[in-house]
Amino acid sequence: MTNISTTLPNTELLAKALTILKETFGYGQFRSLQEEVISQALAGQDALVIMPTGGGKSICYQIPALVQDGSCLVISPLISLMKDQVEALRQNGVSAAFLNSTLTGSQQRMIEEQFMAGEIKALYVSPEKLMTRDFFNVLKSAKLNLIAVDEAHCISQWGHDFRPEYTKLKFIKEQFPKVPVMALTATADKATRTDILNQLNIVHAKTFLASFDRPNLNLNVRPAQKRVETIINWIKKQPDESGIIYCLSRKSTESLTAKLQAQGIDADFYHAGMDAQVKDKVQERFIRDDLKVVCATIAFGMGIDKSNVRWVIHHNLPKNLESYYQEIGRAGRDGLNSKTLLFYSYSDVMQLKQFIEQGEQKELLEAKLQRMQQFAEATSCRRKLLLSYFGEQLEKDCGNCDVCRNPPEFMDGLKLAQMALSAVARTQQKVGSRMLIDILRGSGRQDLFQLGYQNIKTYGVGKDHGFMEWQHFIGQFLNLGLLEIAFDQHNILRITDLGKKALYGEIEVKISKPESQEERKQRLTPTTPTKKAQQTDALFERLRALRKRLAEAQGIAAYLVFSDATLQELSIHRPTTDDEILNISGIGQRKADQYGREFINEIITFIKEKTLEGEKIKGATHLVTFELLKDGLEPKEIAKKRNLNIVTIFSHLATLYEQGQDIELSSYISKQEQNQIFEGIAKTGETEQLKPLFEHFEQKMPYDKLRLGLAIYKREQLLKKG
Known part of the structure; x- marks a missing residue:
């Protein structure tokens, strides 16, 4: 038997699904589209589900697996993701397991026997395991109620993380035509969606496209100058929060880590060139909150279901918006406010273009990189631009990106551009940006005089502007296409055809005004939290410490006990009875029985201490x-x-x-x-x-x-x- 039919009407199954959602997972209602997707699965129909990271994709296949007889097979490309999801299910009292290369032969055989006996409700396997003849026989003997293909963008050549082994999954529908197939991914444009449906042979599947908007993510883009200094200040303002810094190269992950560690920051690096055991240790420490900051290449993060990553920084420009969206999506999976920061430089664009020249699909990759560059250079709401890429329109500006919070004030930059372009021309286009700024500001540096640049007409014409201001201006001239960098000739500046038109005053040049230190200080100065907010924050930290102690005692990740969102709700509502704690989102009966009393006691102790100290707690x-x-x-x-x-x-x-x-x-x-x-x-x-x-x-x-x-x-x- 491979397909389970049920005698219960769909309405009764949905009622049962809602009960399981509350009692097992601790949520009072479904999120956007979850109920519709679950209904599709319960009706035995195929589905393609595109939901943003943190949108609740796993619930879409876990609930149908629990509502019906039989088991769900989940195909996942990542060992770490399997492990996280299985542990999370077990914490909620669900029988789940995974099969991958980390298990011994005897362990795998035991799990396969339990799966065939119907003792496991959700079994996670890799595509490689799925393709083996022995496991195919296991599937034929099992009672399947659903097959879920996670990270389904990997199946498409148009996706950003194409994996050839995923293209063999078409056989699933051929061998199990009556079992509904659910493909799930966080990022897929129209071409990728069509390819997924074709590759899985589910062309008639209904597509469920949730909003790509993650309003809890605060989007920021800054020029690449003083990256390390900015990152250090950023981390020191939130030292207890977990974060990921994505770098373009393995070398930069190691060098940045060394600089952070020198500042006393709890950081480590992660990249594909490391020993597997070392990588696993870094990832495990991060997942369990024993490591706060990871500097990593894109090899890190896809398999992490860690819900309490509070920020993501891109040290370099990502190669496309799909990668950027998925990587920033690793922050704030629990729905709490989280920050993202992207450093942008024209040199990153040129380096990525060089990578593209060496690979296949040049035209496609260049087009995607161009859209990424447009996002970084945006002078209007960044979220609007990001969502439009995925075919979603945002009616109003988001109010939670750097452009919305601080709309740039534009100025006529033609005269400044002509100063810079003229200086480049008069040096026969043989200087880099640093020398150009020194010429414009009338620097007395020795090598400048040795080259005779003090004698050109534009020497000192820009002395009214500081070094950082000129960096700001030249960065915009590069972004506008007036200048370009010749990386193969020691990064010297060249005037483009468009730059020549600006030099002769044939076009307008609009640039944003640089921000003074005082303006920047005022903008970034945090508001003083209210007394109630301070109490909430203090209790949150107490509960977070308790959560970590409980997690360490079990050898699991802290967020598997309770998410940050649940801790925040606990610190706001402060339940003090068994009934009250069940009203907190994310706490089902199993977790209430397991952890509820300890958290209630911590809350009561906190209330007692604060009240006796003279603070009023309503x-x-x-x-x-x-x-x-x-x-x-x-x-x-x-x-x-x-x-x-x-x-x-x-x-x-x-x-x-x-x-x-x-x-x-x-x-x-x-x-x-x-x-x-x-x-x-x-x-x-x-x-x-x-x-x-x-x-x-x-x-x-x-x-x-x-x-x-x-x-x-x-x-x-x-x-x-x-």
Whole structure:
């Protein structure tokens, strides 16, 4: 048997799917398109799913696997990704496993037997494993309810990470025609989507295209000057956050790492030329939050399901927008605000063009690089440009990119361009940008005088502008195509045909104004957080430390306990009961049972400490009283310690008793007083307000007794109903 049909109507299956979503994964509702994709799978139909990184693709095939009889086969190209997803499923109480080269023969045989017996709901395999004859026989003996092809862009020659072994997957539909196939990827343009459908032989599959917009990602592009200094400052402003720095070469990953380590930054490098065990160790340390920063080539990251990467930096320009989008997508997978920074220089463009010249598909790759360059040079909303590349239109500017936050102020740059172009011409186009700036500013450097450049007409004409300003101007002249760099001739500058037109005043030259240090300082100065925000941040750090301790005890990645998004919700809402913690997104029953009490205790301890320090935490004052009561203090002692009225303390005890806390009230109210108050409630019908009861007893029954009696009455009524 290879296909499982179900007798349940689709509506009942979807209801079951929603229950599993809440109880197993801890989410109250589906994200965009998830329900539609799941319905397609439950109806036995094929699907192509394009969702951004962090959009919830895995739920689309994991839920159908759990709702129906049988198992789901997941084809994944990356060992590390398999391991992460399997561990995450197991944390949620789902039976899952993977088959790859890291397992021994006996381990693989045991998993295959469990899979054929239906004991594994989700099995992850590599394309290579899938192609073996022995495993094909395993599949024929298993009960498949779905086949998922993850990272499906790898199957297409038009994709940015083409893998030849993926092109053999067409046989899946031929051998298992009744099993629905779901192809999933985060990045695919129209040509790639069509190719995926053809390669997998699912041409009639429905395509589900989610929004590519990741509004939580803050997009920034900066010129490449002072990259290392900027990166060091960037990291030191957020020293406890995890981040990835992508570099163009293996050598640059190592040199940048050395510079960061020299500044006391917890960093390491990762590239394809390293020993496999060393690479695995770096990746494992990063996943488990034991390493904060990784300087890597693009070999790093695709297989990492780490949800709490808070920033991604591109030390160099990526070769296309697909790569850029996927790489920045590794930040903020949990939906929390995260930052991205791209350094851009014309030299990166030229180097990437040289790579293209040496490879195949030159025309296609050059066109993609040009779009990447246009993004980096954008003077309008970057997110609009990025989304339009994937066929999605954003109606309004995003407000969360550097251009939107600080629209450039443009100026007439023709005169400045003519100064620079004239100087290049008068040196017979034999100088680089550094020498050009020194000529324009009238520098007295010795080699300049030895070459006689102090005698040309343009020497010193630009002395009114600083060195950094001229770097800013020349970078724009390069981007506008007025100048080009001859990399094969020691990086000298050459005037282009367009530059000649500017030199003779035949075209307009519009450039953005450089930013002064004071303007930059004002723009980047963070606002002072509110007292409530400071409390939330402090509790978040406490919970993050607890999460790490729990993860280390189990030998798993910290985010597999709870994501940063879940920690943030915990620090904002501060649940203090078992029921309340189940209302937190990302906490299902399994995780609540496993970790809930420890996080609740940490929250209560935090509330107690802050309240006793004099800080006000809304809705938490009764919990502080409860903690002091557990410490052995009597109500009068608590009132004195907290400088509160004794009636207020008894009110806290009543609230805690109503909430089901284990508090003995008989020491504070006799059975006779309880019965009197119960009679008063019966006569007045009042179960909420104390004043009518106070008047009923002619002001002879104290308010603290009335409050306690009312609490006992309410709890007894609740128990009777239950």
